[in-house]
Amino acid sequence: MAYRVVDLLMSVRSKLRAKALIRANHQCEWPGCHETRWLEMSHIIPLGSGGKDELSNVWMLDKPHHDLYDGRAPFKRRELRVLVVELMRWRRGE
Numbered sequence: 001m002a003y004r005v006v007d008l009l010m011s012v013r014s015k016l017r018a019k020a021l022i023r024a025n026h027q028c029e030w031p032g033c034h035e036t037r038w039l040e041m042s043h044i045i046p047l048g049s050g051g052k053d054e055l056s057n058v059w060m061l062d063k064p065h066h067d068l069y070d071g072r073a074p075f076k077r078r079e080l081r082v083l084v085v086e087l088m089r090w091r092r093g094e
């Protein structure tokens with residue numbers, strides 16, 4: 001039973017990733033970046049901060065930009081997130 005729950009979660013996540021990848025045109029969505037390799041799904045608002053596991057809260061980033069966005073590379077993470085969320089809204093025409 002436990003395996004089935006895990007499988008279900010994995011398949012939901014991989015479907016979400018597939019949708020995000022198509023929406024991103026198989027490119028990194030970092031402004032100005034068009035990398036097509038090492039793409040990972042990133043949560044705009046982290047799950048731990050109340051972000052949802054859904055298409056409106058994810059974007060595709062290559063590994064270096066994912067690391068940068070998640071603060072694994074030196075950067076002022078909070079300021080960067082505010083900027084990126086604004087950019088995403090602007091891009092969606094909100």
Ligand SMILES: [Zn+2]
Pocket residue numbers: 028029030033034035061062065
């Ligand atoms: Zn990139």
